[in-house]
Structures are given as C-alpha cells and as structure tokens.
Amino acid sequence: MEPIDWKNLGFDAYRTRTVVFSHYKDGKWSTPEMTETFSFTMDPFAQVLHYAISCFEGLKAFRQKDGRIALFRPDRNAARMQRTADFLGMPCPSEEMFIRMCGDCVRGNLEFLPPYGLGASMYVRPLLFGVHPQMQLVPYPEAVFAVMCAPVGSYYGAHLKSCAAAIPGNYDRCAPKGSGSYKIGANYAATFKPYKWAHEQGYAEILYLNSCTREFVDEFGSSNFFGIKGNTYVTPLSDSVLPSITNLTLQQVAVDLGMEVEKRPVPLEELAEFDEAAGCGTAVVITPLSHIDMKPVLEEPGVSRSFRYCSDGEVGPVCKKLYQRIREVQDGDVPDVHGWCRYIGY
Numbered sequence: 001m002e003p004i005d006w007k008n009l010g011f012d013a014y015r016t017r018t019v020v021f022s023h024y025k026d027g028k029w030s031t032p033e034m035t036e037t038f039s040f041t042m043d044p045f046a047q048v049l050h051y052a053i054s055c056f057e058g059l060k061a062f063r064q065k066d067g068r069i070a071l072f073r074p075d076r077n078a079a080r081m082q083r084t085a086d087f088l089g090m091p092c093p094s095e096e097m098f099i100r101m102c103g104d105c106v107r108g109n110l111e112f113l114p115p116y117g118l119g120a121s122m123y124v125r126p127l128l129f130g131v132h133p134q135m136q137l138v139p140y141p142e143a144v145f146a147v148m149c150a151p152v153g154s155y156y157g158a159h160l161k162s163c164a165a166a167i168p169g170n171y172d173r174c175a176p177k178g179s180g181s182y183k184i185g186a187n188y189a190a191t192f193k194p195y196k197w198a199h200e201q202g203y204a205e206i207l208y209l210n211s212c213t214r215e216f217v218d219e220f221g222s223s224n225f226f227g228i229k230g231n232t233y234v235t236p237l238s239d240s241v242l243p244s245i246t247n248l249t250l251q252q253v254a255v256d257l258g259m260e261v262e263k264r265p266v267p268l269e270e271l272a273e274f275d276e277a278a279g280c281g282t283a284v285v286i287t288p289l290s291h292i293d294m295k296p297v298l299e300e301p302g303v304s305r306s307f308r309y310c311s312d313g314e315v316g317p318v319c320k321k322l323y324q325r326i327r328e329v330q331d332g333d334v335p336d337v338h339g340w341c342r343y344i345g346y
C-alpha cells in the first residue's frame with residue numbers, strides 16, 4: 001500500500017479495503033460479512049435503481065490523543081437512519097447493529113485511519129438500499145445495509161477559512177411537507193445542478209429558502225444554517241431541513257460557552273442582522289461564510305441582494321470558538337462531558 005499523505009487528504013471517495021454488509025430478507029438480517037472487492041451485484045429491476053429507494057448516513061471516527069478510536073455520536077445517526085427508513089418503508093438495522101457494523105468497518109480498515117493531531121479523520125458512510133426486483137410502487141421488506149469508510153482531511157488545513165454562498169432564486173430543493181428532513185439519496189439529486197451553477201460562479205455553497213413562500217431560510221445543500229447575533233446562536237426551525245447532528249452538538253457547545261440558543265423560523269431579511277453566518281455538518285464541522293448572494297433566477301446573471309459578514313477567507317470569533325471546542329472533544333483533547341464519543345477500540 002502506498003503511504004497516505006495524511007496532511008493533504010480532501011473529502012473524496014478514497015478507496016479503502018473493507019465494506020461491511022448485511023442483507024435483510026425473509027424477516028431477518030444476515031450475519032454481517034466483509035467484502036474486499038468494493039463492488040455489489042444486483043438485479044437490474046432492483047428498487048434502488050428505478051425508484052431511488054436509498055438512504056445513507058455520515059459520521060466520523062477519530063484516533064484520539066490517548067490512542068483510543070472514537071465514533072462521534074453514532075447513536076444519533078442510527079436514530080436518524082431509522083426515521084428515514086420508516087419514511088421510505090424500508091427495514092432498518094437496530095442501533096446496536098448499526099454501531100457494531102460502523103465499528104467493524106473502521107477496525108477492518110485500520111491502516112487508513114488518520115493518526116491523532118493532523119486534523120484528519122475517518123468518514124464513515126452507512127448506506128441502506130432496496131434491492132427487491134419490482135415494478136410496483138409499494139414497499140418491500142428487503143434491503144442491503146452496507147458500511148464503507150474513507151480517510152478525509154480537515155478541509156481547512158490548520159485554520160478555518162470563510163467562503164461564499166448563493167441563494168438560487170426560482171430553484172427549490174424539496175417540496176413543503178416533502179422529503180427535506182430525511183437523508184434520502186434523492187434529495188441530493190436535486191442539488192447537483194445548482195451546485196454546478198454555484199461553483200462555476202465561485203460560490204462554495206448554496207442556501208435554500210423554504211420552498212412554500214421563499215421567505216425563510218431553510219438550509220444549505222450539504223449542511224444546516226446558523227447565524228450569530230450578539231451572544232445568541234440562531235438556527236432555523238423548519239420541517240424541511242435535515243436534523244443535523246453537528247447543529248445539535250453546536251447548540252450544546254454554545255450553551256456550554258455561555259451563549260443563548262434560538263431555534264425558530266429565520267426570515268430571509270434577518271440574514272442582514274447576523275454578525276456571523278455559517279453552515280454546519282459532519283464533513284467540515286463549520287463552514288463560515290464571508291457573504292451570501294441572492295441570485296434572482298438560476299441561469300441568469302445578477303445579484304438581487306448581498307449579505308456580507310466578513311472579508312473573504314476571514315472567520316468571526318464565535319465560529320472559531322465553536323469549531324475549536326467541538327474539534328477538541330472529537331480529538332479527545334478535553335473531557336467528553338456529554339458522552340458524545342463511543343469508543344470502539346485502540
């Protein structure tokens with residue numbers, strides 16, 4: 001195996017060695033197996049290929065300061081997958097099985113686990129998909145649960161950096177009362193085109209408004225939104241955003257740091273009132289924003305509103321503090337007072 005350049009890892013589908021999987025059929029899960037071929041075979045009529053019956057999770061494993069390996073809040077990911085699987089009418093592994101297979105996957109790929117202290121970690125991707133061959137639009141109790149992982153970098157290197165986001169006018173991610181709060185693969189299909197559009201214009205992120213009235217902030221294509229106003233952490237209450245585990249964690253960290261937390265609808269106009277604004281999610285923890293531009297129509301040039309928070313690349317003091325604290329807990333540099341780490345070995 002080639003030595004891994006731990007300091008220059010990106011966020012890519014790095015090919016590790018072992019995928020752990022189990023097949024649900026005839027009312028039970030098979031004993032989990034490990035494959036090293038990195039491939040699946042399935043029936044061409046499989047549900048997932050035609051009807052996108054698929055959901056996933058994303059969590060991280062860290063090599064901590066004392067050498068232990070910790071999964072960060074895997075119980076929350078297990079519960080969220082259960083909720084998503086219910087939405088899709090799929091069978092779902094229990095919390096115990098979910099966490100055990102995540103642990104097996106990390107331990108089965110130990111040579112790819114980044115060492116402590118470089119800002120890198122192991123991204124763990126549990127995937128649940130429907131494999132029953134069918135034409136009818138009805139749930140069927142058959143699925144494969146597979147866990148794969150990839151070493152990922154800190155994204156920012158040694159220091160957090162801010163970037164820009166765009167609000168794509170006349171483009172919605174999900175329907176009101178639809179699938180927005182579930183981690184189904186199909187939600188992400190709707191973000192590929194606006195991401196391409198945004199990246200071509202130099203925006204790293206896209207921010208969606210509520211699709212019913214477009215008057216409130218929902219979330220980014222790959223993370224939740226939060227804003228800082230004085231000593232208050234504000235994050236949208238909406239039934240079409242993914243319940244982010246990083247956001248939940250940051251709300252507690254904010255309280256621990258003596259801040260107020262408000263979870264409530266965030267009107268578009270309020271973007272002008274925040275001192276700092278950012279995205280949050282497992283992959284990057286916090287994406288501080290220098291500015292958010294609102295574009296009236298997806299394909300046409302022009303900015304109708306612009307909300308500025310800091311110079312390009314700079315980061316506000318509260319985002320810095322929140323980021324540092326959460327990373328210290330993940331790396332085992334400070335006591336895990338809330339019991340967020342689940343230890344899976346050395």
Ligand SMILES: Cc1ncc(COP(=O)(O)O)c(C=O)c1O
Nearest residue numbers: 222223224242244245246281282
């Ligand atoms: C649409 C969306 N929102 C929010 C999040 C953040 O969720 P979490 O903090 O659980 O990673 C993600 C990340 O996976 C996401 O894809």
